[in-house]
């Protein structure tokens with residue numbers, strides 16, 4: 001992860017927001033290459049989820065809505081995470097990410113309690129042991145024989161009672177200075193206008209903008225169920241502990257679809273269809289299949305209104321976590337807005353002459369998480385001519401720079417002129433690079449490091465021999481082929497856009 005974060009900063013993919021002022025926790029800025037990559041992810045979503053389907057249309061709704069939207073949707077009352085404070089260090093924790101349990105001596109008597117951050121079991125075990133050692137030393141506790149810790153019996157802090165909390169040490173102070181968990185609403189509030197007395201909210205998801213526009217879109221675009229409305233846009237969550245780089249941030253982008261279907265059992269089929277469609281989308285972006293998995297929610301893990309929810313997970317360097325979710329939400333959302341607004345959101349099916357509140361299937365993905373999964377999937381190292389090479393194996397469709405155009409020598413105007421002309425043509429269609437500085441091998445290496453799939457070199461054969469050919473070098477194999485300069489546009493079109 002450290003290598004990846006280092007590369008992201010060094011090559012201009014991602015910067016810490018407000019770095020000049022020592023940062024701004026949970027916020028990131030996407031640099032020249034990062035903003036291109038992000039924009040390519042979004043445009044792939046637009047072309048595959050919207051343009052390629054005749055049953056999905058797009059929407060771009062406002063970030064701030066009438067606060068009643070968030071009351072009806074349940075976000076004002078319930079969009080919260082449990083939070084605990086350490087009274088001594090003043091640090092804040094997500095209570096469900098702290099795990100506590102006893103340390104026992106050889107006889108099985110409790111020696112003390114420990115409390116560690118959620119992580120891989122082995123890391124948690126190590127941290128728990130370290131903490132136990134420090135507490136035993138600090139508190140001068142007499143221990144008989146070896147101590148044991150059984151991480152599998154640990155519970156998260158939301159299970160702690162008032163009396164438990166008197167014993168559970170804070171991971172910061174190593175003393176029982178944690179407060180009981182309390183709900184912390186994740187919505188950022190703001191005020192609208194000079195005289196407003198009620199708070200407005202920055203949207204924590206793009207989905208509600210879709211639900212409240214259901215009638216507008218249906219009426220204006222004459223869509224018939226089943227159909228979907230997709231939205232790409234910023235969302236804001238005041239996460240208690242933003243972490244793992246852009247995986248959990250306070251400002252991020254979502255791509256969501258609300259796919260409206262009739263009530264009844266048909267949701268199962270549609271849900272399955274969207275699971276497959278979503279997975280194929282991620283594969284097409286270059287997210288590695290062997291690092292993805294499914295997490296099917298059940299029991300407590302399933303929201304009370306949801307019929308089903310399946311996450312696509314990704315094995316990040318910090319552990320396996322949710323990349324996107326595909327939920328069958330029943331008619332919960334439209335019903336909630338019908339009740340809240342007092343206006344009918346029923347659909348009239350002209351064929352069956354039935355009226356009903358549509359149900360929905362919701363594929364929802366975070367652009368920043370997909371960005372990170374693509375970076376992790378693309379990161380590669382090998383050896384070229386005896387030298388270690390770090391490169392990014394981006395699919396041409398998402399690569400920030402599609403091709404680098406290189407005149408073999410920068411002091412030969414006849415080469416530079418031909419290369420410049422080719423660059424001028426290609427840049428009208430794609431983000432391409434023109435690089436004249438340094439030896440050709442160094443220029444290849446620079447292009448490889450930022451994941452440019454093709455290097456096109458104009459050399460003396462281009463200008464002296466018949467056929468005007470250039471070399472096209474492939475990033476992953478380093479293989480080179482010669483191709484007439486007139487065919488380069490068509491070749492790149494097929495490789496990048498598929499036509």
Ligand code: ATP
Nearest residue numbers: 237247248249252322323324325364365366368369
């Ligand atoms: P988590 O359990 O990880 O907090 P969630 O289940 O609350 O996520 P959803 O509300 O289902 O997430 O949001 C849909 C998608 O939005 C997620 O799958 C994820 O890709 C993205 N997302 C949610 N919260 C964040 C965040 N804080 N930072 C970046 N992306 C996020």
